[in-house]
Amino acid sequence: MSPAGTGSGAPGAVARSGSPLLEVRGLTAHHGQLRALDNVSLRVMPGDVYAIIGANGAGKSTLLRTISGLHHPTEGSVLLDGVDVTGLRAEKRLAAGIAMVPEGRRLFPSLTVEENLQVGASYARPGPWRIEKVYELFSWMRDRRTQKAAQLSGGEQQAVAIGRALVANPRVLLLDELSLGLAPVIVRRIYTLLPELLAVGVTVLLVEQDVSQALHVATHIHCLLEGRTTLEGVPQGLTPERIERAYFGLAGSTSQASGQGRTPA
Numbered sequence: 001m002s003p004a005g006t007g008s009g010a011p012g013a014v015a016r017s018g019s020p021l022l023e024v025r026g027l028t029a030h031h032g033q034l035r036a037l038d039n040v041s042l043r044v045m046p047g048d049v050y051a052i053i054g055a056n057g058a059g060k061s062t063l064l065r066t067i068s069g070l071h072h073p074t075e076g077s078v079l080l081d082g083v084d085v086t087g088l089r090a091e092k093r094l095a096a097g098i099a100m101v102p103e104g105r106r107l108f109p110s111l112t113v114e115e116n117l118q119v120g121a122s123y124a125r126p127g128p129w130r131i132e133k134v135y136e137l138f139s140w141m142r143d144r145r146t147q148k149a150a151q152l153s154g155g156e157q158q159a160v161a162i163g164r165a166l167v168a169n170p171r172v173l174l175l176d177e178l179s180l181g182l183a184p185v186i187v188r189r190i191y192t193l194l195p196e197l198l199a200v201g202v203t204v205l206l207v208e209q210d211v212s213q214a215l216h217v218a219t220h221i222h223c224l225l226e227g228r229t230t231l232e233g234v235p236q237g238l239t240p241e242r243i244e245r246a247y248f249g250l251a252g253s254t255s256q257a258s259g260q261g262r263t264p265a
Contacts, residue, residue, distance in 0.1 A: 019082060021046045021203050022067070022098075022172050027076035029059075029066050029227075036062040037073070038227040044172065044220075049194055049204045051218035053211050055247060059227040060207040061103055064174045067205070068100040069093040080172070094123045097171030103180060103207075105161040109150035113141055113160055116149050120164035127169025128200055134163035137196065155186035162190070166202075173197065175206040179213060191217055211243060225249045 020043035029037040037059045044050045052060045065071040067078050069090035077086045085093050099120070107116050117131045135142040138159050149157060158178065165173055179187040187210075194204060194217055208214040214221065215235045223231040223246040231238070231246030244250065 023079040025077045027073050029062055029073045036227050042222055044205055046203055048219050049217055050220045051214040052207045052222050053214050054224035058224040061176055064176050064207055068174055099165040099168045099170035100174040101161045101165050103176040105157045107149040107157055112146050114145040116160055117164050117167055120167040123168045125169040129166045129169045154182050172203050177207055179210050
């Protein structure tokens with residue numbers, strides 16, 4: 001973890017009023033007896049690139065899995081555009097507009113590129129994303145659409161996983177550890193896609209262990225430590241020292257970037 005510099009963040013990264021597209025209220029979740037999330041709340045506004053940061057074991061992936069419906073909370077609620085979706089199964093949340101690119105990509109290795117994309121399309125909401133549009137976004141993919149997913153590189157598999165989520169026409173796209181196991185040049189290439197996603201109305205909630213990368217792309221930062229929120233705010237309002245204290249749980253860390261963040265409901 002190297003929080004060197006806060007970066008500029010995405011343009012327009014300021015606190016905004018209005019109704020959140022995605023809201024998490026007092027979310028607590030367990031893995032057996034282990035409390036993985038402890039009363040976590042957040043508000044993701046339309047058009048956000050909302051980044052969850054934290055060390056290994058902080059609860060980042062559990063948070064995304066709970067939002068997507070793959071993990072059941074012990075307490076708390078998840079709301080999409082004001083509607084409580086906590087009781088919905090993962091496929092129902094996908095149909096409602098919450099799509100996830102999981103850590104490790106989780107493609108079907110024996111299926112072709114196009115067959116993997118068709119899995120996402122089977123849950124599609126009305127919207128602009130079709131398989132052909134994914135081929136326009138990833139030009140190499142059209143020529144290799146009959147290739148088995150197992151034969152692709154890590155970066156190519158990540159692109160297919162993103163495409164599979166996009167063809168469901170999500171309102172909120174959950175991205176779990178995009179950079180994990182990928183070369184830096186591939187990571188940069190994938191992150192350059194974010195403006196294109198925002199341009200067609202996709203709001204992004206991402207988990208990222210690379211703090212510098214998160215600060216570069218995010219409109220909002222939320223730090224977890226042992227399942228608890230230790231810091232929340234916009235990149236411009238966070239110093240490297242505050243981020244480091246929150247990330248490692250050092251004395252003096254606070255949960256809100258004064259005057260810059262949004263207080264969770």
